[in-house]
Structures are given as structure tokens and as C-alpha cells.
Amino acid sequence: MCEASEAVLSPSPFLNSVPESCIDAHRKRPLRIALFGFGTVGASVARILIESQPEGLELTHIFNRSVARKRVDWVPSNVVWSDDAEAVLAADVDVVVELVGGLEPAGGWIRSALGTGKSVVTANKKLISFAGIELEQLALSHGGHLKFGAAVAGGVPVIPGLEQGLSGDRIDRIEGILNGTCNFILSRMQEGGEYATALASAQSKGYAEADPTEDVGGFDARAKLAILMRLAMRAAVDPEEIKPQAITSIAAVDFSYARELGCTIRQIARAERAEGSVATAVGPMLVDLHSPLAWSRGTENMVVLSGHYGGDVVFSGHGAGGQPTAVAVVSDLLALAHGSRRVLVPSTPTTVGAEFEAPHYIRFMVDDKPGIIADVTVALASEQINIRAIVQKPGYPQHALPFVVTVEPCKSSALKRALERLRGKDYLLEMPLDLQILE
Amino acid sequence: MCEASEAVLSPSPFLNSVPESCIDAHRKRPLRIALFGFGTVGASVARILIESQPEGLELTHIFNRSVARKRVDWVPSNVVWSDDAEAVLAADVDVVVELVGGLEPAGGWIRSALGTGKSVVTANKKLISFAGIELEQLALSHGGHLKFGAAVAGGVPVIPGLEQGLSGDRIDRIEGILNGTCNFILSRMQEGGEYATALASAQSKGYAEADPTEDVGGFDARAKLAILMRLAMRAAVDPEEIKPQAITSIAAVDFSYARELGCTIRQIARAERAEGSVATAVGPMLVDLHSPLAWSRGTENMVVLSGHYGGDVVFSGHGAGGQPTAVAVVSDLLALAHGSRRVLVPSTPTTVGAEFEAPHYIRFMVDDKPGIIADVTVALASEQINIRAIVQKPGYPQHALPFVVTVEPCKSSALKRALERLRGKDYLLEMPLDLQILE
Numbered sequence: 001m002c003e004a005s006e007a008v009l010s011p012s013p014f015l016n017s018v019p020e021s022c023i024d025a026h027r028k029r030p031l032r033i034a035l036f037g038f039g040t041v042g043a044s045v046a047r048i049l050i051e052s053q054p055e056g057l058e059l060t061h062i063f064n065r066s067v068a069r070k071r072v073d074w075v076p077s078n079v080v081w082s083d084d085a086e087a088v089l090a091a092d093v094d095v096v097v098e099l100v101g102g103l104e105p106a107g108g109w110i111r112s113a114l115g116t117g118k119s120v121v122t123a124n125k126k127l128i129s130f131a132g133i134e135l136e137q138l139a140l141s142h143g144g145h146l147k148f149g150a151a152v153a154g155g156v157p158v159i160p161g162l163e164q165g166l167s168g169d170r171i172d173r174i175e176g177i178l179n180g181t182c183n184f185i186l187s188r189m190q191e192g193g194e195y196a197t198a199l200a201s202a203q204s205k206g207y208a209e210a211d212p213t214e215d216v217g218g219f220d221a222r223a224k225l226a227i228l229m230r231l232a233m234r235a236a237v238d239p240e241e242i243k244p245q246a247i248t249s250i251a252a253v254d255f256s257y258a259r260e261l262g263c264t265i266r267q268i269a270r271a272e273r274a275e276g277s278v279a280t281a282v283g284p285m286l287v288d289l290h291s292p293l294a295w296s297r298g299t300e301n302m303v304v305l306s307g308h309y310g311g312d313v314v315f316s317g318h319g320a321g322g323q324p325t326a327v328a329v330v331s332d333l334l335a336l337a338h339g340s341r342r343v344l345v346p347s348t349p350t351t352v353g354a355e356f357e358a359p360h361y362i363r364f365m366v367d368d369k370p371g372i373i374a375d376v377t378v379a380l381a382s383e384q385i386n387i388r389a390i391v392q393k394p395g396y397p398q399h400a401l402p403f404v405v406t407v408e409p410c411k412s413s414a415l416k417r418a419l420e421r422l423r424g425k426d427y428l429l430e431m432p433l434d435l436q437i438l439e
Numbered sequence: 440m441c442e443a444s445e446a447v448l449s450p451s452p453f454l455n456s457v458p459e460s461c462i463d464a465h466r467k468r469p470l471r472i473a474l475f476g477f478g479t480v481g482a483s484v485a486r487i488l489i490e491s492q493p494e495g496l497e498l499t500h501i502f503n504r505s506v507a508r509k510r511v512d513w514v515p516s517n518v519v520w521s522d523d524a525e526a527v528l529a530a531d532v533d534v535v536v537e538l539v540g541g542l543e544p545a546g547g548w549i550r551s552a553l554g555t556g557k558s559v560v561t562a563n564k565k566l567i568s569f570a571g572i573e574l575e576q577l578a579l580s581h582g583g584h585l586k587f588g589a590a591v592a593g594g595v596p597v598i599p600g601l602e603q604g605l606s607g608d609r610i611d612r613i614e615g616i617l618n619g620t621c622n623f624i625l626s627r628m629q630e631g632g633e634y635a636t637a638l639a640s641a642q643s644k645g646y647a648e649a650d651p652t653e654d655v656g657g658f659d660a661r662a663k664l665a666i667l668m669r670l671a672m673r674a675a676v677d678p679e680e681i682k683p684q685a686i687t688s689i690a691a692v693d694f695s696y697a698r699e700l701g702c703t704i705r706q707i708a709r710a711e712r713a714e715g716s717v718a719t720a721v722g723p724m725l726v727d728l729h730s731p732l733a734w735s736r737g738t739e740n741m742v743v744l745s746g747h748y749g750g751d752v753v754f755s756g757h758g759a760g761g762q763p764t765a766v767a768v769v770s771d772l773l774a775l776a777h778g779s780r781r782v783l784v785p786s787t788p789t790t791v792g793a794e795f796e797a798p799h800y801i802r803f804m805v806d807d808k809p810g811i812i813a814d815v816t817v818a819l820a821s822e823q824i825n826i827r828a829i830v831q832k833p834g835y836p837q838h839a840l841p842f843v844v845t846v847e848p849c850k851s852s853a854l855k856r857a858l859e860r861l862r863g864k865d866y867l868l869e870m871p872l873d874l875q876i877l878e
Contacts, residue, residue, distance in 0.1 A: 048607060048748060055785075149604055155749035157604020164603050164779065165588055165596020168487060168769025292755075295734065309487060310594035310757060310766035316731075317752035327749035330607025331782075338782045340603065343774050346494075 031119075031337050034061035034088050036109060037099035038070045041123060041150075044326035045097060046075060054330065056337030063088045085109055089116075095336060097329060098122040107131065114138040114146065121332040123150035123325055129223035129239045132230065136344065147332035147342065152224045153178065153301040155324025156317040160331070162232050162305060163343045169307035171232040173272045175438070178224040180299030180320040181208045181215035182247050182267035186284065187297050190264050194252050207299055207320070218244025218267065218282040225269040225282060232305055233271065235278050235350035242352055245283025249433050253396075254363055257404045258286050260391055261361070261437075264294050268438060270356075277353035281412075286361050286437040292316075293438065357409040359388060359437040362419070365429045368401045372427055376405060383418040385410045400429060406437065470558075470776050473500035473527050475548060476538035477509045480562060480589075483765030484536060485514060493769065495776030502527045524548055528555075534775060536768060537561040546570065553577040553585065560771040562589035562764055568662035568678045571669065575783065586771035586781065591663045592617065592740040594763025595756040599770070601671050601744060602782045608746035610671040612711045614877070617663040619738030619759040620647045620654035621686050621706035625723065626736050629703050633691050646738055646759070657683025657706065657721040664708040664721060671744055672710060674717050674789035681791055684722025688872055692835075693802055696843045697725050699830055700800070700876075703733050707877060713793035720851075725800050725876040731755075732877065796848040798827060798876040801858070804868045807840045811866055815844060822857040824849045839868060845876065 033049070035042050042064075049059045059079055064070045067083040075081075082088050085105070089096070089112050096113040098120060100106045107127050110120050115138060122128065128135070128148045139146040149159045153176075162171070177183050184207050188198040199216070202208035214220050226239040247267050258265050263286040271280045287293045292314050296302045301319025306312050318324040366372055373390065380387060386408040396402055407415065412434075419432050472488070474481050481503075488498045498518055503509045506522040514520075521527050524544070528535070528551050535552040537559060539545045546566050549559050554577060561567065567574070567587045578585040588598045592615075601610070616622050623646050627637040638655070641647035653659050665678040686706050697704050702725040710719045726732045731753050735741045740758025745751050757763040805811055812829065819826060825847040835841055846854065851873070858871050 044748070052607075052609065054607070155608075155746075156752055157600040160603035161596040161600035161754070164599035164774050165767060165770050167773045168491075168493070168771075169594075169766040170491065292734065295731065307594075307766060309483070310763040313595055313754070313756035315600070315752070315754060318750045324749040327608040327746060328604060331604050332607075334606045334784075335603050335782050339780050340782050341777055341779045343770075343777045343779050345773075 030056045030058040031094045031333065032058050032060045032092060033095050033097060033333065034063065034091065034093040035059065035097045035099070036063045036085070036088070036106075037101075038062050038064040038067070039099065040322035041325045041329070042099045043072070044322035045099070045329050048326055048330045050074065050076065054334055054337075057330075057333050060093055061088045061091055089113055093118065095119045095121060095333060097333070098124055099329070100124075101126065103127055103130065110135060111138060114142055114144050117142045117144050119145040119147070119336055121147045121329055121336070123148065123154075123329060125151040125220065125223040125227060129226040132227065133236060133347070145336060145341065147336065148227075149332045150325045150328035152227050153303055153315065153317075154180075154319040154321065155327045156301055156303070156315050156319055157328065157331070158228070158303045158315045159231060160335075161315060166232070166305060166307060166310070166313065167343050167345055169310045171305050171307050173270070173306035174225065174228050174232055174303070175268060175270045175293065176225070176228070176303040177266055177293060177296050177301055178269045178303070178319070179215050179218075179221040179267055180301060181212065182221070183296055183301070184299045185216070186247060186250070186265055186267060189250065189252060190255050192252065195248060195250060216248055217246045221267060221269045222282045225271060225280065228303070229271050229278065229280070230347045231345075233273065233278065234345055234347040235271075236347040237278065237280070237350050237352055242280045242282055247284045250284050253402045254433065254435075256393060257363060257391060257402070258361070260393060261286065261406065262289055263287055263437065264289055265435070266293055266296065268293065270438070272356065274354035278350055279354040279356045280352050281356060281436060283435070285435055288438070291438070355411040355413060356436065357411060359409050359439060360407050360412075360415055361435045361437055362405045362407065362415070363402055363433040364405070365400060365402050366427045367429060368398045369427055375422060375425065379418045379421040380405075380407060382421060383410070383414040385415060385418055412436070469495045469497040470533045470772065471497055471499045471531060472534050472536060472772065473502065473530065473532040474498065474536045474538070475502045475524070475527070475545075476540075477501050477503040477506070478538065479761035480764045480768070481536075481538045482511070483761035484538070484768050487765055487769045489514065491769075493773055493776075496769075496772050499532055500527045500530055528552055532557065534558045534560060534772065536772070537563055538768070539563075540565065542566055542569065549574060550577060553581055553583050556581045556583050558584040558586070558775055560586045560768055560775070562587065562593075562768060564590040564659065564662040564666060568665040571666065572675060572786070584775060584780065586775065587666075588771045589764045589767035591666050592742055592754065592756070593619075593758040593760065594766045595740055595742070595754050595758055596767065596770070597667070597742045597754045598670060599774075600754060605671070605744060605746060605749070605752065606782050606784055608749045610744050610746050612709075612745035613664065613667050613671055613742070614707060614709045614732065615664070615667070615742040616705055616732060616735050616740055617708045617742070617758070618654055618657075618660040618706055619740060620651065621660070622735055622740070623738045624655070625686060625689070625704055625706060628689065628691060629694055631691065634687060634689060655687055656685045660706060660708040661721045664710060664719065667742070668710050668717065668719070669786045670784075672712065672717065673784055673786045674710075675786040676717065676719070676789050676791055681719045681721055686723045689723050692841045693872065693874075695832060696802060696830060696841070697800070699832060700725065700845065701728055702726055702876065703728055704874070705732055705735070707732065709795075709877070711795065716792035717789055718793040718795045719791050720795060720875060722874070724874055727877070730877070794850040794852060795875065796850060798848050798878060799846050799851075799854055800874045800876050801844045801846065801854070802841055802872040803844070804839060804841050805866045806868060807837045808866050814861060814864065818857045818860040819844075819846060821860060822849070822853040824854060824857055851875070
């Protein structure tokens, strides 16, 4: 007798008086699973289900557009392949695994499944960030379940870890590397090289799309941050209120200056409670070379959750790729099969009103001439911003000279106003690049 | 209407046909909680329950020996204080939180609670490592639940993360820093200083007991490793088959030599599948200064789980202390209140038969004279062990000269046999210290 089958028998603590016959009703058959999307992740999910044969799970349907070209011989012949989404949704399945992504048509499929009492497992961060609460309520009202452990940090169990292991704390701060593509590009640039080269390398390895905007623009990371904010900080925010900064303006020279300051550059997503509101930021930031966030290499993800009672907890690992993401999906399926409900905590609608008080790195690119530093210091002083250091590395031509000013903690909006005062100056080859320094 | 109360309403996927009346039966009242043990962790659990008022949880009883001296005024007056364990176990409570530790009497209380259909939340790693399966089965057969998220790595959600988020993978390897006391002592020694000084410092801060054997001897870490092996690798082992090496023989000179080799020293607990069995080790080991395990400072814990599909996942944070551990306990209680069952996977009784093939660090302490290196090389050659390097730092007296030999991967048993050949040599001031090098 194995523990798993006993676990399925065991009632919840709320169900002590439920007659055994009630509980026994469904355990005779495994969960029947329809897989929507047979790309890298979908094929990995199928592979694990077929190789590992986890008890209580049975793959019964695979949906994909033009499904004929997707068919593989290692999937058992009793699995139904289909390119008719409606037919699969109407079939006798218990769980729909949605791995197509995007708001539609994925959202319609998920609503249809939940609306008929099926459960849904998805890795769709965009949909969950915009419609997670609505979909959870739809699931609850029809007796199904919605799980999305793969939506944030892929194979790193941040969502199950925080729902099941940190719900007893009050999380006040989130800092994370949530986008493997950006981390690959920036850690490649850290070794030397310009953005375009690093992006091309990411694309050739399949880590970046032909149009990389969703990743490098910060939209993917902000969706994940919004999900974490709701689950960890219990702050339900409109993802569009989080304004991401793209990593596209980072140049090799910035890594050189960052190193001078004992730092490197990573795409960071962060949120923190402040004054009854929350401050958020997504974009490239300087991180101390000794901080955990600087340890992440390649496509790794990392999340630091800071609790009022428990202090910092760090999760890291492979955030993307077919197999790690598939592990999260199959784990969600196993949790469903074991009757392990999510720990759903109430969240509060929250506006992103507050701003971080952070030190900043400002990199200028100028056609050098006298008076520039005077202009800069006057502009910063106009907003009461204190300069921490002015750094100028040798070896650059005078007509395209990069130099860096770091400033003491200030609000981004104040710094932006100060830098606006320099707009149009003839020595500025481009508007200054302004990055938060994470301390 | 908040999400939490709706969650309690929602049936498990296995219970679609259960009449609503069955499910509704118990949700009218919160879980009534009896706290056994009002020490640092127990008081922190009470504090969180009273400060945060998590929905669905009600502290009703506190048991402690000589309870009068424990009474505090911030606990509401309707909570019953008692030093009569039997009376509290017989009272109208749903969950017993056991924070006393040790095999008995804690084990008796837990069996009594589970045997009457109550649920139990415990941080008792020793009891769970020896009797976890028996207690889980007792819980299942009486309709209760056993949760022990706090038993490994305290406030770091390794157990919930792996049960809920990595069950879909096949974990082949575990490496962890599982004992905060040892990590504090060794990271303090890394900064300079001998073992005795570092231990005294740990004791003065309350991180180490007056008799520190359980921690420094490796018994605490091995209990946690055994728990992780069962949950992550599905290998049920007798903890006593894991032979720990104490950290007491590490001296300042070893940190000096470790640094020479690009390493530091940490108490590591590790397990790996090998040849149908498992290899395990608990003790001080050399770890690369660039590896995640070397990043842990002070009392931090860190666990690296290596999955066949998902690769390495790292968890770290505060493994001990009242508040982090209390977060894990309260999170377990919330999961119970939300009807979130554990994902219990079957484990296989496994003997600890295999050995690691690891490189080793061997530190000799000799009264120097000609021929020592010749003896050592002959002894190692007798077991086919290849020398990687011989390192001798200047500045030590000839009559008490430390030097280090590192060897290519070999089995500990072979190395032990080789070193036995040197026993009794008049130049040996003590038997050589042999540490695994983690690669």
C-alpha cells in the first residue's frame, strides 16, 4: 500500500463528519488531463507524465493548432490529438493545462473550463496578472481549482513556497530577477560585449523571441511582480500601473562603471509597502556584487521575499525552459490529485502610489567641454538631490565621453525633473541614463 | 466576502459529488489550537496568532510545565493555560502544535492527538526523522493531518516548496546547510578565530546549547537530511545509518588552508542516488568560495535540491530562531484551515549503502622530519588514491607543522584505510583530519 493512495482517501480537517462514501466517490479514476499547447513546455509536461507515470494523473487529450505537425510517436495511442479546442473542452476531462499563453484565446478556454467545473493549471503570467482574481472566483463558484505555480519563476517553487510556507508571515518587500532572458543578456554583457551582441546570442539559443519587447521591455517581469504582490503582499494591483524601464539602453560602458562601484547590472523587479500604498519598479538596476541578486547567472531566476517575522527568504533556480516549467505544471497537477487546495488569502485592491527613495546611478554621454559638471550639480541641487560621487574612467574619447554621477537616496520623479533641466544642452549626446542602485 | 472564507467552501476535485451539506459541516468555527511548549518558538507562534489574527485560527490552550512562570499578559484571557498535558489533549481542540521537541514525551502527546482524530503541527525534526511515516499513517487512519514545515530549515519553506512545487520532478541530489549553530560557528571561524571562541560566542547569543553535541556533532543536521531524503528523494532511511562527522576537529589552520584552495568550510548535509542505493554524508566539508553554499552567513540555512528535469533549486534564509520558525508553524496552521492537504508521495525503505566519490582534503599535524611525504604517498598509493596537490603554508613551527594533501575523487572508506596505515607513526601529533571537498 503506498502513501499516495492513502492520501487521496484522507478527508480534509473540515470534513471530519463527511461519510466515507462521499469521499470515496471519485478516487476510482485518475485526473484526466487535457493539454492545451504542445510547444516546448507542453511537450515536456507530456514527457514527464508519460515517463514518470505519477499516480492519479492521466494524459487524455492534446490540443494544438495544426496538430498534425506536432504529433510524436512517444505519446500513447489512446491520447486524443485535436485542433478543435471546443471539442476538447467539452470532452470528459478533469483538468485543462493551458500552455499557449497570452490573453486570448487562452483566457476564453480557461473561462470555459472553469465555468463547467473543471480545474485549470496554467503557466500564463500575463492572464493571471490581469485576471487572476476573477478566474479564482470563477473556479471557486463552480467547484474547480486554478493553479499557476509555473507562472512565476518557472521551475522555482516560489508560488507554492509562499502560499504554503510563508502565509503566516507579513511580506513587506519583494525583490526579484523574474525574467531569464534579461538575466541572460545582462550577465552576458557583464562578461563583456554590447547589448545587440548579447541579444543575438540569446535569440540564437532560443532564450529570446524574434521580437524581444515583452522580455527586454520589462512587461513579462511586471506581470510576474504583480502576481507576487497579490500573493505575497496581498496587494492587488493593475499591472499597467507598474511602468517598466527597458534594458535596451544599457551599454558595455555601464558595466564598466558599475564594476568600478562594486556592482553589476540586473533586471530587477521590486515592490515595497510604503505609506499605505506600495512602491514598485521594474528595470535594470545596479546590484552589489556581493548581494544574492548578483549571483544569478544565465537564465536563472531569483526571488527574495522579506517578511516582518521571518526575515529574508531566497528562492533561486531555473526560471524558464521547457523542463523546469513542466516540473511546476506537473507538481500543480499532483497537488490537485492529492486534494491539496491552495491557501487563498484575501488581497486588497492597491494603487501603485508610492516611490522608492533609492540612490541612483546617472550615466552621461557628452561632447566634453567646460561647465558640464557645474550644470549637472545645479540641476541636481534644484531638487535637493545630494551627489554621492562623480566617476570618470580614463580611456574614452573627449567627443563621446561617458561619465557617471551617483546620488544619495531620492525619488525617481525628483531626479527625472532635475535631469529634464539639462534637456537640449548641446554637449549631451543623449539623455542621461538613470538607474536605481539597490542597497 | 473575502477569498479565504470562500476557499474553505470549495470542495476538492475529488469531491465534486459530495453534497454541499457535507462540506459545510465544519466551517462555522475556526480551528481551535492547543500550543504545547511556550519557549522562544511557542511564544512567537502565540504572538503571530494574536497580532495577525489569521482568519480561521483560534488559540485556545497553552500547555507548558510549570506554566505559572510562563504566563504573559498579552495573551487573551480566554486562552486556557495548563501544565496538564492529558487534560489539554482531552479538551475540545482541533490541532495540537507541538514545540517541545525530542522523542518523548512529545511523541506520546502527538500519538495521542492523532489517535483521536486531531491534527498536529510540529517542528520536531528528531521525532519526524525517526517516526514520520508511522505518524503520517496514524493521522491518515484517524482523519487528522500531520504537518511539519518547521522541522527543516525553520522559516525557509523547503518542505512546502518541495511537496507542492517539486513533486513533479525526480530529485536526485540534496545538499544543504541545515544547522544554523554550525553555520554560525564556522562562518565566525572563517573571519578568524578558533573553534572554542566561536562556540562560546554562539552560546552567548543563544544559538548554541550548553551541551552543543546535538548541533556540532551533526545529529540535528542528519535528522533534517533524513526528512528531506524521504520527501524529496522518496528514500526512507534510518537516520542512525547516517554517520555524522563533528565540526569540533576543525581548527583555524583549516580555514587558512581552505582559502588557499579557493574554499571555505561549512557543515554540509548531502545525499545522492547511486547504484540503487543512496550515499549520504553530514559533516564539515570544503566548499568553493563561489558556490551558493559559501554565501550563507551566520545562522542561515540553505538547501540545494537537484532535479532530473528542473535542475538545481536553491532555498535559503533564516533557518532557526523563534520568529522564522513560528512563521512556518503558522503557515502550516493556515494550510490546515484552508483544507490544503499535503502531497504525500510514497517512499521506499532504503539503506545507506553507497559512498560518494569525492575529492578530499587531508590535513596533517606533524613533528617534521624527513620521509613523511614518502610515507603518505605510499599509504595513498596502496588504495589507488591519486594526489591532487600537497600544500604547505609558511609560518608554522617545525615541531607542530600543519600541511595539507588534497586527493582526486575517491571513496571515504578507501581513504580511511590508507590513513590507518599511518596510525602510530611517531611524527603524527594527531590522526589526520579528512574532509570532503564539495565540487
